[in-house]
Amino acid sequence: VADPERADADLLRAHAAGDPDAFAELVRRHQQRMWAIALRTVRDPDEAADALQDALISAYRAAGSFRAESAVTTWLHRIVVNACLDRLRRRQVRATVPLPEEGPGEPAETRDRLAERDTAMAVEAALGELPTEQRLALVLVDIEGYSVAEAAALLGVAEGTVKSRCSRGRARLAILLGHLRNQPDAGAVPTKSSAREEVR
Amino acid sequence: MRDDRAAHAAHPDLETLADLDAGLLDPATADELAAHVAGCPHCRAATRALDQVRTDLAALPPPALPDTVAARLDATLADLGSSAGRHAPTDGNAPADRHTPTDQRTPRGPVPVSRLAERRRRRERLMRRATSVAAGLVALAIAGVVTTSVLRGENGSDTGSAGTASSTQGDERLEDPGGGKFGRESERQDDRSASAPGGLPAYDRDTLRVALPVLVREATTAAGIPAPAAGEEDDLAAAEDDAALRDRCAASVPGAPTGRPSAFRAIRFEGVPAFVLVYDENGQLSGYVVGTECGRVAQPSVLYRVPA
Numbered sequence: 001v002a003d004p005e006r007a008d009a010d011l012l013r014a015h016a017a018g019d020p021d022a023f024a025e026l027v028r029r030h031q032q033r034m035w036a037i038a039l040r041t042v043r044d045p046d047e048a049a050d051a052l053q054d055a056l057i058s059a060y061r062a063a064g065s066f067r068a069e070s071a072v073t074t075w076l077h078r079i080v081v082n083a084c085l086d087r088l089r090r091r092q093v094r095a096t097v098p099l100p101e102e103g104p105g106e107p108a109e110t111r112d113r114l115a116e117r118d119t120a121m122a123v124e125a126a127l128g129e130l131p132t133e134q135r136l137a138l139v140l141v142d143i144e145g146y147s148v149a150e151a152a153a154l155l156g157v158a159e160g161t162v163k164s165r166c167s168r169g170r171a172r173l174a175i176l177l178g179h180l181r182n183q184p185d186a187g188a189v190p191t192k193s194s195a196r197e198e199v200r
Numbered sequence: 201m202r203d204d205r206a207a208h209a210a211h212p213d214l215e216t217l218a219d220l221d222a223g224l225l226d227p228a229t230a231d232e233l234a235a236h237v238a239g240c241p242h243c244r245a246a247t248r249a250l251d252q253v254r255t256d257l258a259a260l261p262p263p264a265l266p267d268t269v270a271a272r273l274d275a276t277l278a279d280l281g282s283s284a285g286r287h288a289p290t291d292g293n294a295p296a297d298r299h300t301p302t303d304q305r306t307p308r309g310p311v312p313v314s315r316l317a318e319r320r321r322r323r324e325r326l327m328r329r330a331t332s333v334a335a336g337l338v339a340l341a342i343a344g345v346v347t348t349s350v351l352r353g354e355n356g357s358d359t360g361s362a363g364t365a366s367s368t369q370g371d372e373r374l375e376d377p378g379g380g381k382f383g384r385e386s387e388r389q390d391d392r393s394a395s396a397p398g399g400l401p402a403y404d405r406d407t408l409r410v411a412l413p414v415l416v417r418e419a420t421t422a423a424g425i426p427a428p429a430a431g432e433e434d435d436l437a438a439a440e441d442d443a444a445l446r447d448r449c450a451a452s453v454p455g456a457p458t459g460r461p462s463a464f465r466a467i468r469f470e471g472v473p474a475f476v477l478v479y480d481e482n483g484q485l486s487g488y489v490v491g492t493e494c495g496r497v498a499q500p501s502v503l504y505r506v507p508a
Binding site: 020021023024027031032033035036039040045046048049052053056057060119120123124127138142143145160163164166167168170171173174175177179180190191 | 211213214215217218219221222223224246249250252253254256257258259260261262263264265266268269270272273276277280281405504
């Protein structure tokens with residue numbers, strides 16, 4: 001059993017050196033976030049599962065190339081993002097499949113929790129309306145908490161590109177989520193593609 | 201209306217405010233705009249709307265990793281681990297083909313990683329063939345003249361326009377530079393065995409959905425159709441008739457209906473050998489594509505599900 005205190009980089013080095021358990025431990029630590037990124041990028045659970053498996057195999061084989069210039073999580077996420085983008089390019093998956101709802105057997109929810117879940121579902125659905133590049137930038141910066149510089153390095157684009165994608169994505173989400181309506185004073189602020197984008 | 205237009209002309213648009221927030225504007229423009237926003241309730245409200253977007257995104261709960269996906273990742277890890285010697289991690293400073301030659305090592309059990317690589321490679325190639333089979337399947341199902349011999353005979357023999365188009369697309373996929381960043385060397389090494397065509401009926405997500413009634417019909421009228429199989433596929437075809445294996449498999453598939461499936465078949469799913477279990481619940485057919493380890497392990501990997 002792997003030592004829970006072992007650092008990610010140590011696990012990766014150990015794997016590269018032949019430790020048979022190190023890589024599995026590393027994946028188990030981070031698979032939830034890897035899944036979140038994959039699912040939010042490709043918007044299809046089956047495609048996300050395929051992409052995650054692709055990423056796992058890639059990371060397993062490329063472990064020796066890790067140079068500790070970034071965190072292991074960043075390195076893993078970059079591989080997941082690349083696997084997702086590969087699948088999107090190759091399969092031309094369209095972001096039309098909504099994220100799955102919670103399954104049966106969930107505990108009864110309070111009204112607040114239901115409201116939170118409704119909000120989360122609305123935000124997830126609105127995210128799905130964005131172009132992949134904008135969505136991915138927001139997933140990394142606003143959801144996963146990467147800095148613009150880190151996200152730019154992870155995506156292999158300029159920082160200004162990440163800023164621009166985030167800016168466009170946030171403006172569109174503000175419209176899609178009706179936040180301008182909820183701020184009555186904001187009605188005077190024009191948008192470049194105003195009312196027709198607003199969702200019911 | 202005129203007042204609205206005048207008001208709009210007086211304020212920066214939402215995208216410009218978002219650019220200000222993102223730090224995209226040059227310093228002079230940013231200073232000027234910030235001064236305007238500070239004294240403008242409309243623009244402050246729009247800025248709050250943008251802030252709310254950030255808050256919403258930051259508060260999103262992470263989607264739970266489904267048990268089926270977790271099981272699949274575990275299976276992949278086990279596969280990778282059991283063949284670690286044959287496919288060692290690549291050292292970035294070392295030549296990509298520095299793997300120890302496989303013939304200098306003793307094979308240990310199944311060869312999952314090479315099989316995974318093979319699956320991935322076959323998936324790309326057999327997708328083209330699967331599309332051809334799909335065209336045949338759909339036509340036959342509609343005409344109501346599906347016969348098992350035709351099902352087998354069509355496999356890979358269709359050279360119609362749909363198959364040709366699909367083949368072109370498949371070639372483009374294989375050449376996609378984005379797909380070859382890591383670990384392709386070992387897959388190239390395995391290409392020698394790719395020329396052996398599969399004897400199992402091939403499906404993908406679209407064709408499987410259409411073929412569910414056909415699979416059930418086969419199971420009830422011509423159970424145990426011998427496939428022109430070879431090697432591993434002999435075992436898989438034989439496994440179709442193993443009732444105990446079928447029942448163990450059915451009982452272990454997460455989320456599957458209880459009871460015996462209406463059909464249990466060995467197939468190639470997107471190039472990967474697999475079993476498909478088809479359930480008929482009051483005429484509503486659902487399908488579960490599982491790994492060939494199903495029936496032999498407690499929690500098989502679920503490759504795909506066709507909902508009722």
